[in-house]
Amino acid sequence: MNSLADLQNPGWREADRLAALASYAIMDTPAEGEFDDLIKVAAQICDVPMALISLVDDRRQWFKSAIGLDAAEIPREVAFCAHAIEQREVFVVEDATSDQRFANNPLVTGAPNLRFYAGAPLETPEGLPLGTLCVLDDQPRQLDDKQIFALKTLARQVMAQLELRKALAQKRLSDERHRQILESALDYGIITMDLQGWVTSWNAGAANILGWSEEEMCGRPCDDFFTPEDRAAHVPEREMGDALAHGRGSDERWHLRKDGSRFFASGEMMPLRGDADVAVGFLKILRDRTEYRLAQEALKISEASAEHDRQMLTRELEHRVKNTLSLVQAIVRQSLRTVTTPLEAQRTIEDRLVSLGRAHNILTSSNWAAAPISAIVEAATCVHDSAEGQIHAGGPDMLISARAAVGLSMALHELCTNAAKYGALSTATGYVDIVWSIMGEGTEAQFVLKWKEHGGPPVQAPTRRGFGSRLIETSISGAASVGNTTRFEPDGLAWVTTARLAAIQE
CATH class of the missing domain: 3.30.565.10 (Histidine kinase-like ATPase, C-terminal domain)
Incomplete structure (x- = not known):
């Protein structure tokens, strides 16, 4: 069966609204100056003693920011905002005592003795209402068009702050996941560089493979782990040029570790792109494939040796067959002469x-x-x-x-x-x-x-x-x-x- 909210608001479902509210992770968080400033401006513009940023979940109206009220939350069934979120425009109650929906509300009949309420809905980009930015008074009053426009504008600023915090939280989570992935990829060296080839980040896998720590390598040129002959041949510059020109540059060659030993790396370099798809640096991923490379070389040597042995065996067999046939011919020929x-x-x-x-x-x-x-x-x-x-x-x-x-x-x-x-x-x-x-x-x-x-x-x-x-x-x-x-x-x-x-x- 559909809830009352579903019947009154065919444009959204309560379950979707509650899920959207939860996605912002804003409920029960501490007060923040950015939000407090917005309700102070709202109270001043509307010339009222009370202003709130309220968020409505399935059972309560919780105040992210409040002036003029001591409570942190109230039950949803007595909340003016529970009605306001069902509207697309600013919800205004000029005198609650003459509005049958609120005349017997305990917030009207008792402290704080509300008479006036105006709430601008806080809507997500998908049009789901989370709560309101509202102004209140214990005296009846009206708002002019400029004040209503200001409330709507301030409500959008509240949502902009919520969206920003959500994006930052998601970015932090994404960055942390990326960091965990990078730090767990001990078999892969993952390195970022600027456009000049200077190292800007260096994961644990790079430290494991190459021997330098991130602190040692950040701010140093990637040339440090190329062999002297590759540096002389300008291989690092050519690899970056290929990455810019073709989207990737192949890295299949011997490299140097911090201790001077060599290892065979298999990997690629790709451009890092920023705004307008402009290259801002490079991402280099490499893996130590020394054992595989040595096994390949040993296989080639073994195959060459086997081919040499095969040829030698073929020549030896040809020689033996000829000798054996010659001996058999001699045995037959000479035996026939003496019988x-x-x-x-x-x-x-x-x-x-x-x-x-x-x-x-x-x-x-x-x-x-x-x-x-x-x-x-x-x-x-x-x-x-x-x-x-x-x-x-x-x-x-x-x-x-x-x-x-x-x-x-x-x-x-x-x-x-x-x-x-x-x-x-x-x-x-x-x-x-x-x-x-x-x-x-x-x-x-x-x-x-x-x-x-x-x-x-x-x-x-x-x-x-x-x-x-x-x-x-x-x-x-x-x-x-x-x-x-x-x-x-x-x-x-x-x-x-x-x-x-x-x-x-x-």
């Missing part, structure tokens, strides 16, 4: 390729850097070793290069194949000793590997040298080789290969 039947060719080629594959498997597991010699010997001889252990191998733990590993693997495969066909491994009682050692020290050290067969049938030197013989003789070829010796002794083949230790480990 008499297709089946023999197939078996010979398959055995040699399997031996080559075992050596490659070992090298692949070590990224083709080097391989343990014991693993190479085991892979090359395991197929030919019997359950009784006819092959005995041993020597110091050591690594040999990929090239030496492939050559030695192929040579041992050929020796095992020949021993299984014609030598010690062709009988149940025969066996083979494979022993390697290091002779000498330092740059003169040599690698020596000995193959000696025992308990086999008598062996004789072949009448011709086949591909297998050449594989054995060139097991360790090139600059690494010192020499190979092959002897056909009564109880089995003896073979010794010698190489420079440093060369087979390169």
